[in-house]
Amino acid sequence: MPETSPSTVRDWLRGIEVFARPLPVFEPEKAPAEPSGLFLTWLTEAVDAGVPDPHAMTLATVDEAGDPDARVLILKNADSSGFQFAAHAASPKGVQLAAVPRAALTFYWAEFGRQVRVRGRVVPDTPERSAADFLARGPIARAEALLAGQSRYLVDPEARERALERSLARVEAEPELVDPAWTLYTVVPDTVEFWQAAASRVHVRLRYERESTGWQRRRLWS
Numbered sequence: 001m002p003e004t005s006p007s008t009v010r011d012w013l014r015g016i017e018v019f020a021r022p023l024p025v026f027e028p029e030k031a032p033a034e035p036s037g038l039f040l041t042w043l044t045e046a047v048d049a050g051v052p053d054p055h056a057m058t059l060a061t062v063d064e065a066g067d068p069d070a071r072v073l074i075l076k077n078a079d080s081s082g083f084q085f086a087a088h089a090a091s092p093k094g095v096q097l098a099a100v101p102r103a104a105l106t107f108y109w110a111e112f113g114r115q116v117r118v119r120g121r122v123v124p125d126t127p128e129r130s131a132a133d134f135l136a137r138g139p140i141a142r143a144e145a146l147l148a149g150q151s152r153y154l155v156d157p158e159a160r161e162r163a164l165e166r167s168l169a170r171v172e173a174e175p176e177l178v179d180p181a182w183t184l185y186t187v188v189p190d191t192v193e194f195w196q197a198a199a200s201r202v203h204v205r206l207r208y209e210r211e212s213t214g215w216q217r218r219r220l221w222s
């Protein structure tokens, strides 16, 4: 660890190399007409290379006052209709999405120097599909969700333990029990950008933009 004077931290950070590894070459002219295929190709390459948590992404939302918020979530599905994640409607992100149903997602696969940026409106999926996602979770995750306490102040850890034990007993007694507030959300993209780092620092960017006629592909300055 460096000394904590500001200039030392600045120098220390400046000395950490970025993109100092062999990186793939991205040829945007060969990109497919729709973004979902290219996204799944990049995700598959990250999975195959053993990138840790390759399906983790940052979800950015805004609250009613317009203040931004962001956190990491797991991607639940991706296809031509959009990108899915699951969350409790009473969590801060759920409350924010009820007020402002728009979001941005960011994926970063450091081993490849690749970033994907998604922006769009957010639509809750059907109660049936949200219920199926809930029931696919493990018993402790279901018991936790039923307590609807995510991100609240934890003032009494022992009381939480007791509540969790009661909730787990309920889940075990009623395996079909579903929390109706558990929600699968789909980010329906307006734009999806593919960003490939280059050691030269002339990074390659391609943005898919949804227009009335379909997807348009546009190169961006690095």
Ligand SMILES: Cc1cc2nc3c(=O)[nH]c(=O)nc-3n(C[C@H](O)[C@H](O)[C@H](O)COP(=O)(O)O)c2cc1C
Pocket: 053, 056, 069, 070, 071, 072, 073, 074, 075, 086, 087, 088, 091, 092, 093, 094, 150, 151
């Ligand atoms: C790798 C990783 C994966 C996560 N996956 C989820 C997830 O799928 N769903 C979720 O609600 N929280 C997930 N979390 C926790 C969230 O980042 C966040 O702390 C939590 O959802 C509360 O967010 P909120 O207060 O903005 O609602 C994950 C955290 C990490 C680091």
